[in-house]
Amino acid sequence: MMLWLFDGITMARHTEEENARDRAAALHPACELCRSPGGMLVLQRPHWRLVRVEDQDFPAYYRVIWNAHCAELTDLTPEQRHECLDAVAEVEAVLRRHLRPTKINLAAFGNMVPHLHWHIIARHVWDSHFPQPVWGPRQREVPEGARARLAATPATLDQAMREAFGPTSEAK
Amino acid sequence: MMLWLFDGITMARHTEEENARDRAAALHPACELCRSPGGMLVLQRPHWRLVRVEDQDFPAYYRVIWNAHCAELTDLTPEQRHECLDAVAEVEAVLRRHLRPTKINLAAFGNMVPHLHWHIIARHVWDSHFPQPVWGPRQREVPEGARARLAATPATLDQAMREAFGPTSEAK
Numbered sequence: 334m335m336l337w338l339f340d341g342i343t344m345a346r347h348t349e350e351e352n353a354r355d356r357a358a359a360l361h362p363a364c365e366l367c368r369s370p371g372g373m374l375v376l377q378r379p380h381w382r383l384v385r386v387e388d389q390d391f392p393a394y395y396r397v398i399w400n401a402h403c404a405e406l407t408d409l410t411p412e413q414r415h416e417c418l419d420a421v422a423e424v425e426a427v428l429r430r431h432l433r434p435t436k437i438n439l440a441a442f443g444n445m446v447p448h449l450h451w452h453i454i455a456r457h458v459w460d461s462h463f464p465q466p467v468w469g470p471r472q473r474e475v476p477e478g479a480r481a482r483l484a485a486t487p488a489t490l491d492q493a494m495r496e497a498f499g500p501t502s503e504a505k
Numbered sequence: 506m507m508l509w510l511f512d513g514i515t516m517a518r519h520t521e522e523e524n525a526r527d528r529a530a531a532l533h534p535a536c537e538l539c540r541s542p543g544g545m546l547v548l549q550r551p552h553w554r555l556v557r558v559e560d561q562d563f564p565a566y567y568r569v570i571w572n573a574h575c576a577e578l579t580d581l582t583p584e585q586r587h588e589c590l591d592a593v594a595e596v597e598a599v600l601r602r603h604l605r606p607t608k609i610n611l612a613a614f615g616n617m618v619p620h621l622h623w624h625i626i627a628r629h630v631w632d633s634h635f636p637q638p639v640w641g642p643r644q645r646e647v648p649e650g651a652r653a654r655l656a657a658t659p660a661t662l663d664q665a666m667r668e669a670f671g672p673t674s675e676a677k
């Protein structure tokens with residue numbers, strides 16, 4: 334939100350993103366992913382957004398969320414599918430470049446929300462669940478904490494994501 | 506394998522698929538997904554194959570496995586990525602058409618094998634783990650068994666997959 338002085342009245346001028354979210358929330362008031370970003374918003378595009386999930390065990394955990402109500406991959410057109418997966422691949426590339434993780438895990442479940450969203454998670458041999466999926470049984474404790482062992486901080490990763498994708502929707 | 510009579514000697518003539526698997530197994534003798542299909546083989550393509558996973562809780566569970574050693578999505582070229590994900594989308598489309606499931610779940614972990622492979626699983630509100638991922642905690646028992654509740658048998662689904670993808674690599 335930007336503050337805007339007009340005729341002595343301070344008006345709240347919404348950003349494009351806030352306007353889009355307001356429209357979505359008006360259409361689907363009960364939908365959590367229309368009302369809120371669904372994580373720490375990293376960047377916003379017309380069709381999708383990138384958020385970082387705050388998870389103590391998996392500090393390099395991002396989500397690409399399709400902005401419209403589209404639950405399944407095959408609800409998208411082939412072009413939209415490629416756009417969405419290209420974004421997922423770009424997030425994966427940034428994580429690999431900065432973290433050299435053991436593996437990237439990708440998943441789209443969406444059993445509870447009507448938005449296709451991709452989980453993109455950097456995994457390491459030493460992490461709490463490896464080689465199990467993060468939704469599986471815990472394998473070990475990481476005494477110093479996962480964040481301390483990552484090769485880059487979440488803030489650095491967020492910045493790298495924004496640079497990899499270039500200017501956000503507002504600028505283009 | 507086809508038997509072939511030549512000069513009175515019965516020779517085992519391998520199919521293209523068996524030859525490809527032999528080559529892969531020779532290159533990577535320790536790799537489970539080079540030595541074996543990794544499930545019930547439904548169809549084989551030059552770059553990937555489709556197998557059905559035999560899982561009592563999830564009878565409509567398929568995998569698209571990249572044939573070469575390529576662990577991450579971003580190890581593929583953009584064209585290969587689209588080819589792979591188009592196959593995943595086609596499998597999803599067949600499952601939706603025949604089962605009208607509550608949701609399709611997609612995931613690529615590959616924490617244990619150097620082959621990118623996609624899990625494609627039809628989910629139902631009544632299934633043993635819904636709305637949790639199939640790798641999460643069990644939510645309930647399904648007394649009559651999941652297979653009895655599906656709108657189509659695995660054999661019907663396999664056949665529908667083969668029809669949706671058209672002739673296999675051997676024929677084209």
Ligand SMILES: [Zn+2]
Pocket residue numbers: 357361364365366367368401402447448
């Ligand atoms: Zn929504």
Ligand SMILES: [Zn+2]
Pocket residue numbers: 529533536537538539540573574619620
């Ligand atoms: Zn292999």
